[in-house]
Every structure is written in C-alpha cells, then in structure tokens.
Amino acid sequence: MAMTDRGETGDARGQPPEDRGSLDFREILARPDVRRWLLRVAFAAVVGVLFAIVFDPRVGLTAAVIAVIADTIRKARAGDGGPRTSAAERKTAKQLDGLDKKGWRVLHARSIPRDDDGVSDGQIDHLVIGPTGVFAIDSESWDKRLPVRTLSHTRLFHGPFEKKDRLDEARWEANQASRLLSLALGQEIPVQPSVAIYGPSVPWRVMTVRNVDVYSGGKAKTYLRKRPKVLTDEEVARIADAASKVLPSKFG
Structure with missing residues (x-):
C-alpha cells in the first residue's frame, strides 16, 4: 500500500504516465x-x-x-431531497469517528468526477487514509434472512443473488480514486476497495473477492487497523489534502 514513485518509465502496468488519464472502452463500460x-x-x-x-x-x-x-x-x-446517507453509511461513519486523533483522515460521500468536469453517479461512501494505507469503503445493508457466501474467491452471493456488479462497482470507484490521486501527487497511490456488509452474518473476518475486501460492517474499524503500517503522518496528510480536492463531496 506504500506510495511508489512513478518517475518517467511508466506505471506498474507498463504504460507511460501520460496514458493514465485516458479511459479505455472496458473502463467506460464499468462506470x-x-x-x-x-x-x-x-x-x-x-x-x-x-x-x-x-x-x-x-x-x-x-x-x-x-x-x-x-x-x-x-x-x-x-435523488431529490438534499443530502441523505443510508443507515449503513451512518453506522460505518460512527465507527470511524475518532480515528483522526490517531493519525487517520476520513472523507465521507466522495464523488467520482467525469473527464468533462461533471460528476458521475459513482460515490465512495468513505475514503479512509491512515498509517495502513488508503481504503475506499462502501457500506451495504442487506437482508439478514439471506446468507452470505463466496465461491473460489471470485463470486459473492447474498442468498441466491450474485453480487458481481456490486463488487465491480466498488473496484471501479477505488481504481478511479487511485488514478486521480496518482495524477495529482505524481506518485502511485494504491486504493484498496472494500465492502462493509450490515444485516446478515458474514462467516469470515475478511475475504478478498474479485480483489475487493468483504467483511462484516461492525468490523470496519478493526479491518483498517489490523494491517501493516505503510504510510507516514506526512504522507497521510498529503494524500488526504489531495483527495479533498480531486474527489469532491457528494453533498457540496
């Protein structure tokens, strides 16, 4: 999760730095x-x-x-009626209260800008920057009567319903945040996507499915803190300041 200097040789996928700002057809379809x-x-x-x-x-x-x-x-x-957040988002936000006193920065309800300076429908419920890295958390409230299960770390189910689209959306949002932060700071800034589930019992601590971390909503704070430290206080502040500029608040 540490920041990597992008330099002049291209990004981790072998593409030149100037190509990071462009979106290919698959990325457009993922919006x-x-x-x-x-x-x-x-x-x-x-x-x-x-x-x-x-x-x-x-x-x-x-x-x-x-x-x-x-x-x-x-x-x-x-979408009318002014600023609104879901009950799941409020629960996660309550857990994250107080993290700023321990070297963390939390930004709630951040929009994903379009290339044309508009605002997309994409929203990161909670962008968290701290000693253990940068995380995009989406808070989900699901029917507690239906079980949560996975298949080979590639498929997530809530009862009979597969949640591929939900995972793909969470990953897309985190990738866009990473792209924008990397461009703003001139360094590679990884952003780990995750989904915090409220309602049904989640039979694991943290499971990575399609590169998205999935866990019980009540363990969001533990999920963030029980990881190796990779960022200094100065790096946390720099990333948070950049995030507040490139990822505008959904509610203005």
Whole structure:
C-alpha cells in the first residue's frame, strides 16, 4: 500500500504516465452511470419490441421513449431531497469517528468526477487514509434472512443473488480514486476497495473477492487497523489534502 514513485518509465502496468488519464472502452463500460444507461436502454428496447409486436412499430417506439423518460424521472425524484446517507453509511461513519486523533483522515460521500468536469453517479461512501494505507469503503445493508457466501474467491452471493456488479462497482470507484490521486501527487497511490456488509452474518473476518475486501460492517474499524503500517503522518496528510480536492463531496 506504500506510495511508489512513478518517475518517467511508466506505471506498474507498463504504460507511460501520460496514458493514465485516458479511459479505455472496458473502463467506460464499468462506470456505474454508463451501466445504468445501458440497462435503461435495454429495458426500453424490450418494452418497445413487445408493444411493436402487439400493436405496431410506431406504438412500440412511443412506448420505448416513454419507458426511458419515466425511468429517468423516477431516478431523479429518488435523488431529490438534499443530502441523505443510508443507515449503513451512518453506522460505518460512527465507527470511524475518532480515528483522526490517531493519525487517520476520513472523507465521507466522495464523488467520482467525469473527464468533462461533471460528476458521475459513482460515490465512495468513505475514503479512509491512515498509517495502513488508503481504503475506499462502501457500506451495504442487506437482508439478514439471506446468507452470505463466496465461491473460489471470485463470486459473492447474498442468498441466491450474485453480487458481481456490486463488487465491480466498488473496484471501479477505488481504481478511479487511485488514478486521480496518482495524477495529482505524481506518485502511485494504491486504493484498496472494500465492502462493509450490515444485516446478515458474514462467516469470515475478511475475504478478498474479485480483489475487493468483504467483511462484516461492525468490523470496519478493526479491518483498517489490523494491517501493516505503510504510510507516514506526512504522507497521510498529503494524500488526504489531495483527495479533498480531486474527489469532491457528494453533498457540496
């Protein structure tokens, strides 16, 4: 988790430093906002085809457009009402209170900026910078009646539901934070993605699934502290200051 000087020879994947700011097609598809629009378009297409078969193509096209508009309005209304956090986020935030007195910096509800200076739908619930590294924590509240299990460290299930998309989103958010911090500081800044689960029992301390650390929400503070120290106080302060600039608050 230590910072590595990027220098002039390229990053850890063999790419030149100037290429880190660009996004390839796979990274674009991994964006939460892009994926939501793809799902929205797919849903509208299904609606349009069904209405076209039952009635005629013009009715199908109209139904597809209405479906897109209705879903967009529903999402917009769901986001109205000012700053709001989930119960799971508040629980994690409560655990993290007081860490600043022990050399940690915690930033809550940080947005992932777009390349066009807009703000994406991506959000890091808690970005934590401390002696043991930099962590992006997403707090999840799941139905406690359904068990949590993994398969070969590559698949995470909540009851019958696979959580691949949730893990991919957490990893994407952490990767974007790492990219932006590395560009801002001129050094490689790894950011470890993790998911803190509230509700069901999690039958392990920490399990890494698809490169994302997964653990019970009540152990978030222990997860952060029970790791080797890799950053000095000065490095923690530098990274936290940069993070507050490149990852704006979701609530302004």
